[in-house]
Amino acid sequence: MTQIDSPPDRLSNDPRSPHYDEAALDRGIGIRFKGVERRDVEEYCISEGWIRVAAGKALDRRGQPLTIKLNGEVEAWYLLPPKA
Template identity: 60%
Template sequence: MNDKASLPELPDRLSSNPRSKFYNEDCFEHEIGIKLNGKERTNVEEYCVSEGWIKIPSPKALDRRGQPMLITLKGTVEAFYS
């Protein structure tokens, strides 16, 4: 059932926020893994492979809408299906 050939290709940039223009629901039907500098991250909200960054939620800071502020981490980004 977990046939890698039938999975949609992961985009260069993807966001888990449905309000973002980089949100793609088809990709989230399957488990996605993200590695930053060889270390797997589990709390990634958005990534860009070509620009080499990921965004993770801040543990405490909130924006004016009550959503967690995003922190940008830079490095080598790898996206894959788990």
């Protein structure tokens, strides 16, 4: 029986987020948004159809990058196989 290996529905690269998953991030996540592969994604949600990306070089008062939410079709996949 084959099990489909797919990344989480929602994932953030911010350790303070409840959607942070270090094991998934260690494997690397590929993101395709509206048919274009993106490498600047801070957070994504496949079921809701959005990604968050940094808004230029602006920072908030805590020193974190400001992000904007973009809506559209989101596809995600692992870049590396699972560790045995």
